[in-house]
Amino acid sequence: MKKFILFFLLFLLTILLLFEIFDGTLSDNFAKPSKNIITQTSISSDVSPKSSSVNKKNQSSQSSLDTKEIPTKAININNNVYVSIFPEILNNGEFFKITLSSNVNPLSSIKFLQKTYPIFKGANGVFSSIIPVPLDTKEGLYKITVDYLEKQNIIYENINEIKILNKDRGFDYITLSQEITKSAFSEESIHEDAEIRAETSALFSVGNYWNGAFLMPCDGEISTIFGVGRSYNNQPVSSYHLGLDIAADMHTKINAPAKGIIKLVVESPLRGLMVYIDHGLGVQSSLAHLDSAFIKAGDVVTKETLIGTVGSSGASTGPHLHWEVSVWDTLTDPFVWTTTSLFD
Ligand SMILES: [Zn+2]
Incomplete structure (x- = not known):
């Protein structure tokens, strides 16, 4: 009987020890993602609160990240690579930043809505990419696929989801004089404007020149928002x-909304005198209907740089x-x- 009790006690001790080991192993395994949660929270806290126009769901997701109640979607795809997406819920016509930590092959790419986007290594060694959500994107959950390449072969495919909401932006009814309609909206004018867009689309540079949120390029009143029919x-x-x-x-006076390089100063029958600024990472600003432009292609501009002045050139009613x-x-x-800061 004594032997049996001794055996039973030994058995209990073994089980207790096993629990201790597993518990330790598990908490060790989770140590890395939890470190990443802190990193990601600091990324989102860098972002200034979104405008009131942004859906409330977005704001609540933002505040839950701040209070650290909800685990982030940072995914450990192997020992030392993490994917974080900001924001996780957004509207059609907006954009998101995807950040990949650690040693990612720069040839790796991101697929979203049937398009492939490159990944760039920032000065801090962190890989990131900014992805647009076209205005005509329907509300729903969408996949973001990150392909990790090694010698041009996909070695790992990481799939994330992002929620896109549809924002109601309304309609505008515009009356244009026959003269403007004839000249500005002729087939020739539309073709010319499309050619300018095609020309500037080949002018992206790799680095990101700006940091912080963009500034409104001039004083005045917002008369038409983005996305209105x-x-x-x-x-x-x-x-x-x-x-x-x-x-x-x-x-x-018109200033550059953010740091960048002037890519083009051009006149279009539709958009009048305009200036294209390359901010890097595929992000570009254009400022249209100007009266005058004080810069030329190749100039480096910052938020302090005077670009030109407000006018009514091209198809404009005032x-x-x-x-x-x-x-x-x-x-x-x-x-x-102007309300989002993607880089410090
Ligand atoms: Zn406009």
Whole structure:
């Protein structure tokens, strides 16, 4: 009987020891992601609160990250590579940043909505990419696939999800004089404008020149937001306003919204005198309907640089600045750029 009790006690001790070992192993395994949670929280806290126009769900997800109640979606895809996406919920016409920590092959790429995007290594050694969500994206959950390459072979495919909401941006009814309609919206004018867009799409540079949130390029009142449907001269809605209009007095000073390099100063029958700024990482600003431009291609500009003045050139009904921000040729909401800081 004594032997049996001794054996039983030994058995209990063994089980207790085993529990101790497993517990230790498990907590050790989770140590890395939890470290990453701290990193990711610091990334999101760098981002200034979104505008009131952003869906409430987005704000609640933001605050839950701040309070560290909900684990982040940072995924440990192997021992030392993490994927983080910011923000995880956003509207059509906006953009997100995907960050990959550690030693990623720069040839690795990101697939989103049937397009492939490159990944760039920042000065801090962190790989990231900014991905646009086109305005016509339907509400839903979408896949983001990160392919890790080694000698051009996919060695690991990491699949994340992102939630896209649809924001109601309304419609505008615009009356244009016959003269403007004839000259600005002729087939020739539309073709010329498309050619300018094609020309600038080949002008991306790898580095990111800016940090912090973008600034409004001029003083004035927002007269038309991004994404509004447009009907000209009582015709059915034929297009969407893919920039931000700031109504201002003629000759109001225009500054660069963020650091970048002037890529093009050009005149278009539709958008008048305009300036293209390359901010890097596929992000580009264009400032249109200018009265004058004081810079030339190749100039480095910062938020302090005077670019030109407000005018009403091209197809315009009065003095205003039409500001566009494109990410890899997809136009995104400029206002969101003024409330979001993707890099410190
Ligand atoms: Zn406009």
